Amino acid sequence: MTLMIEISNLLHSYPDGTPALNSVNLHIGRGEFVVIAGRNGSGKSSLVRHINALLLPSGGCVSVNGLCTSQKKHHPDIRRTVGMVFQNPDSQFVGMTAEEDVAFGPENLGLPPSEIRELVEMSLETLGISELRSHSPRSLSGGQKQKVAIAGVLAMEPECIIFDEVTSMLDPFSRKEVLDTVKRIHAKGTTVIYVTHRLEEAMNADRLVIMDSGRVVADASPRDVFLHHDLEKYGIELPPVVALSLMLSKAGFPDIGLALTKDELLEALCP
């Protein structure tokens, strides 16, 4: 796997001097699905904003495809390579219709209208929202809004997309829909960095990175993280299935081991 994002010894302090990120090291390869989790204020959102060059390091280095974020001339290339979807879709819309909003990114790249049109069609179709093209993004439901926001990033054809707590304002049904969309985008070869505090959403990830007080405290496959780290110490709730399977195996059913999904647990209970 080729290395895409390289974060070494990253330091970041708020203007008042409080450290937000403390010597973070993280390497992300092309095509990976990385989930970053942590309680509020653990530094996960600050970390991903560095990857998009929205924040710049106070110390250390962040590079995307070998381009360092501390050099301003690289920012357009970096932002074109790494797209970002934010938590609140309402605060990121700039278009009066879904179509116009999706076109905003390609317009900024100065592409010719016919090419923009193609990109917009392609992303609306991928998200399955072609019929919403002339709706005002504000009039849509939460899940639809988030899909328009994702389409807007997809239209720039980034190699990597950061999803910053995109499901936290959604109801369970829309959450599942958006998560399925994320998985589909990843399956097409896009590198995905997915920030959340709901570990249920991390089960399909290649890697689970846990942040606490501005540091990376765990970085392994979800299974290894659940087995070897006490996540409650970091203010993260275990998914019910994982918690139940761990509880059962501690309470005298060692065969059960760790189950990540309902099916795995069922299989372990009634083999």
Add this chain to the structure above:
Amino acid sequence: MNTLFFRYVPGNSIVHRLDPRVKIAGMLIASISIFISSSLREMAVVALVFFLLALISSISVRVILSAVRPMLMFLGIIFILQLFLTEGNPLFSLVGLDATYEGLALGVLMSMRFLFLLMFASLLTATTAPSLMTTGIEKMLRPLPLKRLGISSFDLATMMFLSLHFVPLLYGSFSHLRDAQVSRGLDMARNPFKAVYSLSVPMVRTAFISAEEVAVAMESRCYQGVNRSSLNEPVMQKNDLAALLVFGIVMFLLV
């Protein structure tokens, strides 16, 4: 607030399909004619042209009225000031102030001017997609030597576009704030000054926060304020220029 306020109403009329630059230029011509028209007869011509255009573009009366409604008080004040403060033949007298015939005519004329200015503007926004409007403004500004002032035509057009975009956004946060304050015991009717204070301070704060959020989101989508293109690139055609010419001649000859 009515959400139709200066909003784009999609459609496929001749007016909708005109080049945005033609419509913006037309708006300028209309404003000039409105301000040089000095009699009610001339104002009637303006009104006729307006209603004809509104009819062609099949924009509903509701949309036009929604742009006017918030300004009615302002129009009323203009009318009353003109009515009482113009010298001339007395019409009637109220608490020592004399209303005059001349004042009545001038008041009607002045408030009509603002009324039609608002109505033409709402016709422009209702028939022009915001993205086309931005592109149109940008293209019209491009020949100006803005670079010497350190800004680009793209920046200016985006600023205008965003200020339109922010109206519903700010109104949304205003309703949230009002509800939050009222639910905690703010009595808007009994204590209006306290209400203004306790709503305006958090309102300004919210406005800054949302502006910051939109700016960050725009930046992350590669907005740089230079060399933007547009999904709907307007192409000026002969019909467009002809329409502008006809409109210009009608407005200047008749008014």
